[in-house]
Amino acid sequence: MKEFELIKHFFTKQAVKRKDVVLGIGDDCAVLSPIENQNIVVTTDTLVAGVHFPFDTSPRAIGHKAVAVNLSDIAAMGAKPSWLSLAITLPNIDEAWLIEFCEGVFELCEFYNVELIGGDTTQGPLSITITAQGLTPEGSYLSRSGAKSGDWLYVTGELGDAALALQQITGKVDIEPQFIDIIKNKLDYPKPRVLAGQTLREYASSAIDLSDGLIADLGHICQASNVGANIVLDALPLSNIMRDSLLTDDAITLALSGGDDYELLFTVNEDNKVGMETAMSHAGTPVTCIGQLNASQTISTTLNNKPVPINTAGFEHFSE
Amino acid sequence: MKEFELIKHFFTKQAVKRKDVVLGIGDDCAVLSPIENQNIVVTTDTLVAGVHFPFDTSPRAIGHKAVAVNLSDIAAMGAKPSWLSLAITLPNIDEAWLIEFCEGVFELCEFYNVELIGGDTTQGPLSITITAQGLTPEGSYLSRSGAKSGDWLYVTGELGDAALALQQITGKVDIEPQFIDIIKNKLDYPKPRVLAGQTLREYASSAIDLSDGLIADLGHICQASNVGANIVLDALPLSNIMRDSLLTDDAITLALSGGDDYELLFTVNEDNKVGMETAMSHAGTPVTCIGQLNASQTISTTLNNKPVPINTAGFEHFSE
The missing domain is CATH 3.90.650.10 (PurM-like C-terminal domain)
Structure with a gap:
């Protein structure tokens, strides 16, 4: 199976379709049209097999966790998650594995109304990098730097x-x-x-x-x-x-x-x-x-x- | 050297400081404040050592290429690149390698006024995933789907x-x-x-x-x-x-x-x-x-x- 068919086949079956996604998976870039007066928050996290999860972890758990760790960063900013880009490096194409992996990814996406807007599929040692984005009313995000003595x-x-x-x-x-x-x-x-x-x-x-x-x-x-x-x-x-x-x-x-x-x-x-x-x-x-x-x-x-x-x-x- | 010191040390030395980056590297997320009436375009590309470049490729070339392939996708949309998230998986920490790699990354960032807004550093087989974003006046992006017979x-x-x-x-x-x-x-x-x-x-x-x-x-x-x-x-x-x-x-x-x-x-x-x-x-x-x-x-x-x-x-x- 060819790379592009792979991407289409597994990653375009999502249920979430957001209004602020003008163009989703399938072009050189996704195109977004966020509403005004919002800050966009962006985070990136990589999970490497054998480092961040044992090699025999279930693919559904890997998919879930790759999304969850990114959404957790967005949660820490007080923001609402909106879009995901998913880069996956696979030693080979295993359809059953990919179907389960996507289940793990899409379960969380559907729960939080997050749309997968693109990504890349490459061959190599198993690793997943997700870049997640979220929205928050302008100037109202949480950060690490606002704490005061006595809090x-x-x-x-x-x-x-x-x-x-x-x-x-x-x-x-x-x-x-x-x-x-x-x-x-x-x-x-x-x-x-x-x-x-x-x-x-x-x-x-x-x-x-x-x-x-x-x-x-x-x-x-x-x-x-x-x-x-x-x-x-x-x-x-x-x-x-x-x-x-x-x-x-x-x-x-x-x-x-x-x-x-x-x-x-x-x-x-x-x-x-x-x-x-x-x-x-x-x-x-x-x-x-x-x-x-x-x-x-x-x-x-x-x-x-x-x-x-x-x-x-x-x-x-x-x-x- | 610890992961966080690593990130701080090598990736925060960039010259580009964009006005639309409210919060850059160092928190759970970056915070962006894009100007109104713009579409945001987003792309993700992974380079795996031994697949996308020979193992003995110079680190400066790897850094350059990882950025270049992403900016090329943004160029194909007719957009102006603005922000990068960089996830790098390294077998070990080699300071000389990282300094050269960053040179390759930052040369292109500086030329195009693109700010590195965050990322992740993990241990494992060498691979780089960049998510690049760009801006284009609302509705004016290029796509693959507008071509007509006779063009x-x-x-x-x-x-x-x-x-x-x-x-x-x-x-x-x-x-x-x-x-x-x-x-x-x-x-x-x-x-x-x-x-x-x-x-x-x-x-x-x-x-x-x-x-x-x-x-x-x-x-x-x-x-x-x-x-x-x-x-x-x-x-x-x-x-x-x-x-x-x-x-x-x-x-x-x-x-x-x-x-x-x-x-x-x-x-x-x-x-x-x-x-x-x-x-x-x-x-x-x-x-x-x-x-x-x-x-x-x-x-x-x-x-x-x-x-x-x-x-x-x-x-x-x-x-x-």
């Missing part, structure tokens, strides 16, 4: 389950059989906090999505906002499976540095605290206050009201 | 030299030593026809960039526009090196199907022919009329006014 530090959802799943897969930890699918699902099918992000636009002073681990990503907010932070370790939202499977210290370490959570980490000033909590409750998104920002320029942690030292390295693709 | 078929520049260089590298043809650098330069440093594309917006009925070879790319115009075409082989613009190095038949084959030219193939109706030729002459872009469209739904070729059969397969990444 409260929050996360959505629970932390560390994806990292726990990875530990289970690599044989580093034993999980009770009935829980394995539940935590593997968190690793393979992360749910980007798209609606929560848009809700936060009115309340948060800064936001980031948790891809590299809490400490590393909080470090990005602290650096960009020129603040420090204290994390109350007792407050970290851990799942019941996590609490049952690991000693408290190990569970906290995973929640702090495991990565792959795709929850939102955000800051709110005192005045917006109640409004935010009410709005997030109406939106059905669980949030937990895990600490507070300060002027120290460092990240500290406390347990039972006592300071405890932490390893702030987080997860890095290239280690020193 | 004249044109190309910019000369055809086949990049393919000739590839044949020389793989030992399939001998080139006189003094010419090798000249044609290798055409393969490694293609010049996207960005200014020519914008000029053509007023005159052309359709356009495409020549990446897959003349026959294959003309096939895309014919299919999208529901027309056929006859190519006058005697008229194909071949370089002097091509004429000196190959028999006429072989030179024509390479010009028809070699690919990697990154010239523009476009169609113009009778009324716009003189205006287009004058405008392109003022723009300093050589153009050649190589045939005419017809209602046949097929592509034919003539040599010395006589029909000759051709192989219309063109270049495909996945062969049947």
Whole structure:
């Protein structure tokens, strides 16, 4: 099968047709006509087989995750996702694989009304790069740099389950059989906090999505906002499976540095605290206050009201 | 060196700062604020080491080409390039390599006032995916689908030299030593026809960039526009090196199907022919009329006014 037939065949079967897409897949470029007074947000993320997901990951999970990690970045800006460009490098053409991969991609696209506007299909070691774009009313986006000393530090959802799943897969930890699918699902099918992000636009002073681990990503907010932070370790939202499977210290370490959570980490000033909590409750998104920002320029942690030292390295693709 | 320091270090040193980039590299997303009444055009292209360029290609050439092939797609839409997202997968971090690669990327960005707005750096087999965006006055873009029977078929520049260089590298043809650098330069440093594309917006009925070879790319115009075409082989613009190095038949084959030219193939109706030729002459872009469209739904070729059969397969990444 030829490259162009491949693209047409698998990637043009989407249900989403947006009004602001003048020309979709099939020309040298897509043509967009966004409405006025909107900012466009743009993000790019690559997933490489054997690095970002195990080689035997299901194609549907790969498709889902490639879209989800990008939508998570858009959520962290408080924007509404709109368009995707998908570049896929494949060792060979496997129709069954591609059909499942597209299911994973299009499920999320349909849920969020995101249109696939183009891409490229090349031969080589398996890897997927998606560039996702989103829209937000002009000047109203969230960034990493708006946090102030005294703001409260929050996360959505629970932390560390994806990292726990990875530990289970690599044989580093034993999980009770009935829980394995539940935590593997968190690793393979992360749910980007798209609606929560848009809700936060009115309340948060800064936001980031948790891809590299809490400490590393909080470090990005602290650096960009020129603040420090204290994390109350007792407050970290851990799942019941996590609490049952690991000693408290190990569970906290995973929640702090495991990565792959795709929850939102955000800051709110005192005045917006109640409004935010009410709005997030109406939106059905669980949030937990895990600490507070300060002027120290460092990240500290406390347990039972006592300071405890932490390893702030987080997860890095290239280690020193 | 850590991933984030890597990105900061190498990719934030660009000279271009556009007014429509509210937030550049360094947050979850870039934030753009395009002026009103413009269409945005978007394209994505991946280059894989060993597939799209030999493993020993200079990093500057890889950087240049990764940008050039994307800008060429934007040129084919008649748009002005504006923003780039760059995803690079590297087997390891080699500072000298990255410095040269960035030179190749930024040279073209600076020339065309294109800002790198973000990207991703991952570990794995060498590959580069760029998503490029451009702007064009609302409704005035070129596409593959506007060509009509009777329109004249044109190309910019000369055809086949990049393919000739590839044949020389793989030992399939001998080139006189003094010419090798000249044609290798055409393969490694293609010049996207960005200014020519914008000029053509007023005159052309359709356009495409020549990446897959003349026959294959003309096939895309014919299919999208529901027309056929006859190519006058005697008229194909071949370089002097091509004429000196190959028999006429072989030179024509390479010009028809070699690919990697990154010239523009476009169609113009009778009324716009003189205006287009004058405008392109003022723009300093050589153009050649190589045939005419017809209602046949097929592509034919003539040599010395006589029909000759051709192989219309063109270049495909996945062969049947």
